[in-house]
Amino acid sequence: MGNYSYEVENLNLWYGDNQALFEVSMKIPYREVTAIIGPSGCGKSTFLKMLNRMVEMIPKVRVSGTIKYNGNNILENYRAEELRTNVGMVFQHPNPFPKSIYENVIYGVRIQGIRNKKKLDEIVEKSLKQAAIWDEVKDRLHTSATGLSGGQQQRICIARALAVEPDVILMDEPTSALDPISTLKVEELIHDLKDKYTIVVVTHNMQQASRISDQTAFFLNGDLVEFDKTDKIFSNPMDKRTEDYISGKFG
Amino acid sequence: MSNSNYSSTSSSTHRLIKNKNGSVKRNELRGKVVVYSCAVLIIIATIAITLFLTIKGLQSFIVNGVNVGEFLTGLTWSPSGEGDVAYGAFPFIFGSFSVTFLAALFAAPLGIGSAIFMTEIAKTWGQKVLQPVIEILVGIPSVVYGLIGLTVIVPLIREHSSGIGFSLLAGMIVVGVMILPTVTSISADALKSIPQDIKDASYGLGATRWQTIYKVILPAAMPSLATAVVLGMARAFGEALAVQMVIGNSKALPESITDQAATLTSIITLSMGHTTYGSLHNNLLWSLGLILLVMSYVFIIIIRFISSRRKV
Ligand SMILES: Nc1ncnc2c1ncn2[C@@H]1O[C@H](COP(=O)(O)OP(=O)(O)OP(=O)(O)O)[C@@H](O)[C@H]1O
Ligand SMILES: [Mg+2]
Numbered sequence: 001m002g003n004y005s006y007e008v009e010n011l012n013l014w015y016g017d018n019q020a021l022f023e024v025s026m027k028i029p030y031r032e033v034t035a036i037i038g039p040s041g042c043g044k045s046t047f048l049k050m051l052n053r054m055v056e057m058i059p060k061v062r063v064s065g066t067i068k069y070n071g072n073n074i075l076e077n078y079r080a081e082e083l084r085t086n087v088g089m090v091f092q093h094p095n096p097f098p099k100s101i102y103e104n105v106i107y108g109v110r111i112q113g114i115r116n117k118k119k120l121d122e123i124v125e126k127s128l129k130q131a132a133i134w135d136e137v138k139d140r141l142h143t144s145a146t147g148l149s150g151g152q153q154q155r156i157c158i159a160r161a162l163a164v165e166p167d168v169i170l171m172d173e174p175t176s177a178l179d180p181i182s183t184l185k186v187e188e189l190i191h192d193l194k195d196k197y198t199i200v201v202v203t204h205n206m207q208q209a210s211r212i213s214d215q216t217a218f219f220l221n222g223d224l225v226e227f228d229k230t231d232k233i234f235s236n237p238m239d240k241r242t243e244d245y246i247s248g249k250f251g
Numbered sequence: 252m253s254n255s256n257y258s259s260t261s262s263s264t265h266r267l268i269k270n271k272n273g274s275v276k277r278n279e280l281r282g283k284v285v286v287y288s289c290a291v292l293i294i295i296a297t298i299a300i301t302l303f304l305t306i307k308g309l310q311s312f313i314v315n316g317v318n319v320g321e322f323l324t325g326l327t328w329s330p331s332g333e334g335d336v337a338y339g340a341f342p343f344i345f346g347s348f349s350v351t352f353l354a355a356l357f358a359a360p361l362g363i364g365s366a367i368f369m370t371e372i373a374k375t376w377g378q379k380v381l382q383p384v385i386e387i388l389v390g391i392p393s394v395v396y397g398l399i400g401l402t403v404i405v406p407l408i409r410e411h412s413s414g415i416g417f418s419l420l421a422g423m424i425v426v427g428v429m430i431l432p433t434v435t436s437i438s439a440d441a442l443k444s445i446p447q448d449i450k451d452a453s454y455g456l457g458a459t460r461w462q463t464i465y466k467v468i469l470p471a472a473m474p475s476l477a478t479a480v481v482l483g484m485a486r487a488f489g490e491a492l493a494v495q496m497v498i499g500n501s502k503a504l505p506e507s508i509t510d511q512a513a514t515l516t517s518i519i520t521l522s523m524g525h526t527t528y529g530s531l532h533n534n535l536l537w538s539l540g541l542i543l544l545v546m547s548y549v550f551i552i553i554i555r556f557i558s559s560r561r562k563v
Binding site (some may be wrong): 084 | 374375446448449451452453454455456457458459462466467470471
């Protein structure tokens with residue numbers, strides 16, 4: 001396996017006539033945490049959803065450029081479903097299915113046709129433990145996941161993404177709907193997970209980016225302005241616009 | 252300085268609000284009176300209809316001494332005959348239920364299927380073209396469906412069976428087609444109300460569109476879809492005109508699906524005009540009406556029960 005999970009080259013994206021990404025090139029290192037920051041509407045979510053090709057579900061989207069995932073261009077002759085079993089996604093708002101906690105976690109595995117009860121039980125326990133929520137829910141695995149708190153739901157969603165054993169996890173502002181304590185738990189979780197997964201996380205919270213990430217990408221109006229080690233971006237950015245954004249002059 | 256400024260604006264705002272309050276209260280009262288009297292009116296109307304129908308419907312049992320068991324299970328119906336009077340309403344009860352269930356059997360899969368097509372598969376086209384068409388179909392008067400049944404379905408059945416064409420099957424198809432738009436339209440609303448983010452969650456885990464429809468959307472929408480079907484059944488059960496035009500209105504129990512039959516509603520509409528008020532025959536028709544009323548209450552209870560179990 002190479003050093004990069006993703007190699008994005010000259011990626012352009014249009015929503016109808018409206019271009020949302022301009023010539024984005026970026027290499028996302030294997031098993032590290034990459035944060036994406038930038039003001040609202042700059043294309044962070046769009047870029048993230050390109051990485052598992054969720055954008056193409058929106059009508060009238062056009063794309064050019066290449067995105068290599070583990071060396072293969074996912075924009076050509078690549079099954080989106082296969083890509084998504086290797087690239088998990090956690091959304092801004094916790095979105096558990098209106099099913100039991102157990103059924104939520106094994107959803108992706110069931111989709112792949114695994115039926116063995118013992119194996120499924122193991123997967124549920126392992127994923128919930130990885131998502132640091134096993135102790136809180138182990139006695140009520142068969143109650144509805146929608147009855148949990150927002151923070152718990154988000155960790156169930158993370159467990160659900162982990163259950164299919166992906167190698168990349170994409171997170172779009174995973175803590176923006178959570179209280180500070182739940183946020184902290186999710187951040188710790190991200191820290192623990194990076195030994196095993198490549199993580200790309202969009203965040204509005206600059207402290208969060210500096211706490212959890214190894215490198216940071218700064219987007220502005222669809223351009224990737226700067227992409228570097230997180231320490232470097234936050235202490236000594238190359239671009240004036242990055243500096244202005246980080247110091248809170250706009251955004 | 253800024254302090255006094257603040258208190259002066261605050262006091263003027265205070266007065267403004269207080270002034271408004273009076274008129275708001277008056278409006279509030281007026282609104283309340285209007286809304287409450289509408290509600291009371293509807294409740295009174297419902298109770299009155301129920302009471303009236305119950306009293307009229309029970310006459311035949313109380314005044315004319317008709318045996319309830321015989322009425323519900325008897326097979327022969329000749330309430331105004333010269334010789335023996337018989338008042339077995341079972342063929343009509345059977346007719347109503349079979350038309351309703353067969354129509355639902357026909358309309359449920361088709362209706363839910365087209366709703367899925369409209370909301371999940373051909374979204375833009377479905378919502379721009381199909382949805383308005385279906386809403387128009389909902390509004391077409393039942394006599395039109397009856398006419399089409401009479402000129403298309405009945406001859407078709409006549410050609411392909413030993414019967415005369417007028418039949419249970421014709422009734423079922425006509426009513427099925429008639430409730431199809433209702434079922435489709437309510438199902439489509441139900442499917443549309445499933446939040447996009449749980450669909451995204453499913454796609455994000457590598458599910459295909461069919462897996463997402465089958466494993467996430469349908470289960471989440473199930474209570475609402477069941478409601479759509481039951482509402483369609485309620486409409487089918489109460490339908491009189493279209494059924495009467497194609498079912499043949501035979502008073503005997505049908506032996507096969509291509510046999511003629513009758514329903515509670517078709518018998519009432521056909522006979523009511525020929526009976527004298529207060530006669531046994533007339534009272535018996537009221538009793539049939541009472542069965543219809545009881546059944547519509549049952550449908551409502553079923554719908555309530557299903558929607559109370561809704562999850563999303
Ligand atoms: N479904 C869509 N259809 C059309 N345009 C869209 C769509 N989604 C996003 N856009 C446009 O693409 C641009 C980038 O949007 P995107 O959601 O990627 O921004 P973002 O950086 O994630 O913003 P935020 O921080 O508010 O989430 C915006 O100008 C937006 O208006
Ligand atoms: Mg976003």
